[in-house]
Amino acid sequence: MELEAYIGEDDHASHARAGRTARTAPMFGPPGHAYVYLVYGMYDCLNVVTEPDGRAAALLVRAVEPLEGIDEIRNARRARARSDAERGRIDALPAARLASGPGLVCLAFSVTRADNEADLCDPGSSLRLERSRAGDSIEGSRIAVSPRVGVAYAGEPWISNPWRFFDPDSPAVSGRSAATVGAAPATRL
């Protein structure tokens, strides 16, 4: 599991920095809803709105470790593959690497902008957050933190703020960023 916090309009790394726009409106909406956006023209990214109406904060879901429905997830990844070579690599991936990136999370769970603003707490919603089963949770003392990924444009202190949270022992964290963490020491909470 890997998450990044974007804390409000003052956060220069957040989409909300431009204020409320058509795209970022969900971030200003009620908590517990989804904010899904297109990045780099081809990948969707899933966020969970965290603050009450009017305050634009959200958690970006950068990676998760699938525990169930591995075949479904693998098929979802295969369906979007652009070549046989890519399908082969997907088949060879361990389950823990099937959603190890913000774009991959959405590919794995078929999250699209159609899920934008979905109520993640409504049992009838197509996309939901559910309480983890006993044994699936991680102790707070084992959660590592580091600066956020891909926010160099934001300037300080937004670049260096340690607002990326992840399980340092899990293979299910985004690849390139996992490598950089070793160099720029990730501290533990």
Added chain:
DNA sequence: GCAAGGATATCG
């Protein structure tokens, strides 16, 4: 290393 890819915010 770098291209692909399209929406968005910003500038004119």
Added chain:
DNA sequence: GATATCCTTGCA
């Protein structure tokens, strides 16, 4: 209305 930029990924 044009364009620089982007909370990325997979392949050369």
